[in-house]
Amino acid sequence: MSVVGLADSRTILTPDASPGSPGLRPGSVTATPVIDVRTYSFWYGPTQALFDLTFTIPRRAVTALIGPSGCGKSTFLRSINRLNELIPRTRHTGDILLEGVSVFSRGTDPVALRREVGMVFQQPNPFPKTIFDNVAYGPRLNGLAAEREMPERVERALRRAALWDEVKDRLRAAGTSLSGGQQQRLCIARALANEPEVLLMDEPCSALDPAATQRIEELMVELKQNYSIVIVTHNMQQASRVSDFTGFFYLGRLIEFGDTKQIFTRPSDERTEAYITGRFG
Amino acid sequence: MNARRVRRRVVNGMMTGLVGVLSFLAVLALVLILGNLVVKGGSSLDWNFFVKNPVPAGESGGGVANAIVGTGIIVGLACLIGLPVGIGAGLYLAEFGSGRLGWIVRFVADVLNGTPSIVVGIFAWTWLVKPMGHFSALAGSVALAILMVPMLARTTEEMVRLVPHSLREAALALGYPRWRTSLRIVARTALAGIVTSSLVGVARIAGGLVLLLAVAARSAIRQGPPHGAAR
Ligand SMILES: Nc1ncnc2c1ncn2[C@@H]1O[C@H](COP(=O)(O)OP(=O)(O)O)[C@@H](O)[C@H]1O
Ligand SMILES: [Mg+2]
Numbered sequence: 001m002s003v004v005g006l007a008d009s010r011t012i013l014t015p016d017a018s019p020g021s022p023g024l025r026p027g028s029v030t031a032t033p034v035i036d037v038r039t040y041s042f043w044y045g046p047t048q049a050l051f052d053l054t055f056t057i058p059r060r061a062v063t064a065l066i067g068p069s070g071c072g073k074s075t076f077l078r079s080i081n082r083l084n085e086l087i088p089r090t091r092h093t094g095d096i097l098l099e100g101v102s103v104f105s106r107g108t109d110p111v112a113l114r115r116e117v118g119m120v121f122q123q124p125n126p127f128p129k130t131i132f133d134n135v136a137y138g139p140r141l142n143g144l145a146a147e148r149e150m151p152e153r154v155e156r157a158l159r160r161a162a163l164w165d166e167v168k169d170r171l172r173a174a175g176t177s178l179s180g181g182q183q184q185r186l187c188i189a190r191a192l193a194n195e196p197e198v199l200l201m202d203e204p205c206s207a208l209d210p211a212a213t214q215r216i217e218e219l220m221v222e223l224k225q226n227y228s229i230v231i232v233t234h235n236m237q238q239a240s241r242v243s244d245f246t247g248f249f250y251l252g253r254l255i256e257f258g259d260t261k262q263i264f265t266r267p268s269d270e271r272t273e274a275y276i277t278g279r280f281g
Numbered sequence: 282m283n284a285r286r287v288r289r290r291v292v293n294g295m296m297t298g299l300v301g302v303l304s305f306l307a308v309l310a311l312v313l314i315l316g317n318l319v320v321k322g323g324s325s326l327d328w329n330f331f332v333k334n335p336v337p338a339g340e341s342g343g344g345v346a347n348a349i350v351g352t353g354i355i356v357g358l359a360c361l362i363g364l365p366v367g368i369g370a371g372l373y374l375a376e377f378g379s380g381r382l383g384w385i386v387r388f389v390a391d392v393l394n395g396t397p398s399i400v401v402g403i404f405a406w407t408w409l410v411k412p413m414g415h416f417s418a419l420a421g422s423v424a425l426a427i428l429m430v431p432m433l434a435r436t437t438e439e440m441v442r443l444v445p446h447s448l449r450e451a452a453l454a455l456g457y458p459r460w461r462t463s464l465r466i467v468a469r470t471a472l473a474g475i476v477t478s479s480l481v482g483v484a485r486i487a488g489g490l491v492l493l494l495a496v497a498a499r500s501a502i503r504q505g506p507p508h509g510a511a512r
Contacts (some may be wrong), residue, residue: 088379119454125447128470138455187451196457225430229471 181212371437
């Protein structure tokens with residue numbers, strides 16, 4: 001089970017197939033993948049952006065998506081929480097299952113879906129509100145907590161995002177008054193406050209300095225105890241440092257998916273090797 | 282070296298003086314007009330002027346209370362009709378207005394924006410005053426609301442478009458439905474701009490009001506005071 005091609009990539013992701021992988025703790029609920037992508041294709045108007053993606057994303061692990069700019073990584077992420085469908089004249093074929101249920105099925109409420117699937121963007125984007133209100137935003141909408149339980153919930157989310165100690169004395173300050181790295185952790189806290197199962201991160205560190213980047217990386221390793229994380233990154237070191245699984249996208253196709261160690265040491269496709277050794281992209 | 286510095290300083294002084302004189306001239310006209318008003322009219326301005334109705338020409342005393350109240354009623358009613366419609370249309374244009382309907386709404390708003398207020402006045406007269414049989418504050422308000430809506434829609438649209446896309450996405454990604462995202466994030470972040478454009482809209486129709494009243498006033502001499510506007 002060392003080198004995996006696209007066709008049989010799903011087999012590697014069952015826990016028995018990769019028992020030693022760092023993200024899969026023995027005995028934990030890893031039997032089923034959290035996300036199951038089935039021949040998923042996506043179009044912006046007449047232009048096809050994603051081609052026949054088929055792979056699964058394991059539960060409670062960090063999965064990195066790498067590939068040159070414009071290869072469809074963001075498009076794929078935004079398909080999972082259906083943000084893409086708000087763009088006019090887009091369409092898709094195939095399916096994406098979250099916890100075994102199609103995110104596109106009639107019964108799936110996009111609002112409920114986005115509560116299960118949190119997202120963090122490239123640029124930190126706190127609302128022009130207080131730190132407290134930023135974190136409470138999701139739970140308030142979703143009626144997840146009564147207002148008197150809100151402080152507790154906000155604190156829990158901020159602690160999980162490793163921001164609590166820095167902001168506990170100024171929860172009423174504007175979210176935008178924080179530094180870039182703190183703002184990004186605030187955005188992570190905001191996503192976590194909904195208590196999602198999956199956290200999508202689209203190049204979350206590319207606007208941050210190295211110290212702030214390191215904080216976020218440490219945070220990701222911690223968060224995977226409780227969340228399934230999918231991160232898009234252009235930073236190869238970052239992918240190899242924090243992720244358990246890596247998928248390489250190229251021109252809208254998933255070229256290779258597998259154990260991060262294997263992808264970075266023995267890639268099976270020469271394009272993957274060319275990309276991670278910096279020969280293109 | 283030194284001569285150049287002196288020259289630079291002289292030119293700088295001259296230009297500063299010149300723009301100073303020009304701005305003084307610009308303000309002078311306003312000062313003269315207002316001064317004249319205050320000096321000549323100030324004596325007749327007392328409490329009675331605001332709280333009493335006009336008296337027949339030739340008699341002394343009286344005030345413009347009816348005009349003030351009438352303006353308030355008409356503008357207030359116009360805002361009640363115009364603000365929701367205008368702001369709502371602006372939100373629609375900014376959020377969903379990329380299709381054909383958006384194009385049509387935008388085009389109509391632009392045409393209405395360029396329509397002289399007298400045309401709108403005639404429209405209101407034909408469709409409201411004539412069928413109802415008499416002048417009314419309501420007819421006036423509707424006419425003014427029509428003046429107000431297109432500019433409000435367009436400025437609201439501009440303001441909403443200024444809200445960063447990333448904020449919108451953040452709200453959507455948290456599970457906010459699209460309409461709530463519009464209302465809460467977008468409208469609130471754009472609120473200051475929308476308030477400003479509402480004020481400008483009110484100012485514009487208050488200006489239009491003068492014209493409307495002038496038209497109505499003539500008939501009013503024959504027909505009696507506009508219903509509701511005069512008291
Ligand atoms: N809103 C859009 N409308 C049309 N084409 C788009 C849109 N967003 C992305 N694309 C196109 O889809 C392709 C994939 O983009 P994206 O998913 O953003 O790539 P990546 O995140 O890997 O850099 C690119 O060719 C891009 O030009
Ligand atoms: Mg991208």
